[in-house]
Amino acid sequence: MTPLLTPHDLEVALELRDLSDPAGGPHAMQLLLGDVLAALTGAWHCALDVQRRRPLVSVEDNYDRLGYAAADVTRDARYSRYAAETVMLRSHTSAGVAPALRALAGTRAADPEIDVLLALPGLCYRRDTIDRLHVGTPHQVDLWRITSTRRLGPDDLQQMVELVVGAVLPGARWRTSPVRHPYTTQGLQVDVRTPSGWVELAECGLVAGHVLAGAGLDPDRYSGLALGMGLDRALMVRKGIADIRVLRSTEPRIAAQLLDLAPWRPVSSQPPVRRDLSIVVDAPVDAELLGDAVRTALGPEVEALESVTVLAGTTYADLPDTARRRLGLGQDQVNVLLRLVLRPLAGTLTDQRANELRDRVYAAVHRGPHREWASS
Missing domain, CATH: 3.30.70.380 (Ferrodoxin-fold anticodon-binding domain)
Known part of the structure; x- marks a missing residue:
């Protein structure tokens, strides 16, 4: 039987503020996300659909409809947080992709020509190590461009990477390396050059046909680009922040610096x-x-x-x-x-x-x- 979250642990998780959501108050993470969305829609002249979905999702949407195998270790309760046998706290914002695509498929009768950027930001819930770069509740955004107006390919994916990197860290050098996802083809990992070395920023790929078909979109007619990015890491890279705890600090000298994208000015640190x-x-x-x-x-x-x-x-x-x-x-x-x-x-x-x-x-x-x- 799958170990389940206690009611208290579930309540604590659901009460945690989503820094990417303006409903909780302003934060620099929202500005950075806005820059990324503006860069993509400005270059593509496509519609934008920002969806903030509930953190509790079906296991089917989190794993099955994206193509994860039943035996994938990521499903293990050691790493994922289950509220019930078929319900979990999402482990990635990609969990919202399947329902978003199903909703998109339902609009075809009214608008058969589709060209839209689906943006799904929010908190994810994992079990993770503790250090300056990792937390158990990271912020992510999934960016999926779905269109029936043209066939998207590797050149479009490269353009997407260039636009995203340019919005997050203007002028930065970047590189890609092959990576495998169950829901994309020709997957890539994107690294950016920072003063402290190469840092992973995002992963992306061409949307796999089985994901489109599973949502009711004919893969012979529709194609897409998919990119997932950690918003915590992106903001840290942009502002030059070395410790992820800074992003949630309510200490006035720190919180005041988290309302813009200006370079981070270190607050006097205490000895360890x-x-x-x-x-x-x-x-x-x-x-x-x-x-x-x-x-x-x-x-x-x-x-x-x-x-x-x-x-x-x-x-x-x-x-x-x-x-x-x-x-x-x-x-x-x-x-x-x-x-x-x-x-x-x-x-x-x-x-x-x-x-x-x-x-x-x-x-x-x-x-x-x-x-x-x-x-x-």
């Missing part, structure tokens, strides 16, 4: 506070699940957490008997050395408070019979 935990976990060790458990344990105070890193993992067989007894380690368990790096974006963190946060994480992830507290 490190806490290493020796914990017992069930095998196999999964950094994504550990990261998700840590986020849940800290709740809103996760903003103080810069990263969680598995430094080492030692199996039952590789530990001496004295260490096994001291830890209470079972044969199907692993002794993990876990490092927390705490660094608030603003303000200071006392040793006592760092120990309290460390103990909350310890209580959430340690599966051994013996416990060692830092704040007692």
